[in-house]
Amino acid sequence: MHHLRSVNDVMTHAVVSVDGTAPVHDIVETMRRWGFSSLPVLSAGGRVAGVVSEADLLAKAEGTDASHSVTAGQLMTVPPVTVPRQATIAAAARLMAQGHFKRLPVVDDDGRLVGVVSRGDLLKIYLRPDADIAEELRDLITTRLVPSGTADVHAHVDHGVVRMEGEVADPALADVLVRVARTVPGVVDVTSTLHARVPA
Structure with missing residues (x-):
């Protein structure tokens, strides 16, 4: 990649x-x-x-x-x-x-x-394949931004538009993930349905 x-x-x-x-x-x-x-x-x-x-x-x-x-x-x-x-x-x-x-x-x-x-x-x-953008997002999310086991986040990319969904431990983290996704080259827009995990 x-x-x-x-x-x-x-x-x-x-x-x-x-x-x-x-x-x-x-x-x-x-x-x-x-x-x-x-x-x-x-x-x-x-x-x-x-x-x-x-x-x-x-x-x-x-x-x-x-x-x-x-x-x-x-x-x-x-x-x-x-x-x-x-x-x-x-x-x-x-x-x-x-x-x-x-x-x-x-x-x-x-x-x-x-x-x-x-x-x-x-x-x-803006001509980057969606698969490249998605792979970079997964790398950012899983290796740099989200500690293991603290969130379940998925990023889908369609024509440069990122759709983020899943749950995170802290509501503030959802905002961080959206802001970071917007900085990835080739991303046109980001929508999010991320929500905070409800404590058991």
Whole structure:
């Protein structure tokens, strides 16, 4: 079973980039060929030095025949906005939303480019099979949240919607289980009929 937790789990590993010496013509051709609206610009060491976008090209090269004289290094936006490969999917989604980004370069601990994550990549969590989600929920419930013999909880998943049922020793635990279930990647909604066990 594969738990989708981090950017590394969903990012595109095959990366298209340019170096700082690439002229406008090459940048535009690369964007056209791959259908990207922005490209990471790499330093000699493979680190992300900046990002060049269609907006950069239009704003800085407008009205000039700069296709050969202006380079990615001159056009790129710095400092680049990147996301660590170990960042959570939720953190990457917040960063994209805040900056209105469609895609972000993914870097390792040394700042080297290792992938690219897009909005579509982040949405992959909602394509997780129900069986994977159910298995992760069972693992969370039985090994981390519910001490053995203290509850009888079952989680059923249908198109990402979790239905939790059964009984627990403490009413507060029922609320905890529902909150935790909502954090599992791929879960769309959670309904619960969990109830507290009546003392004998």
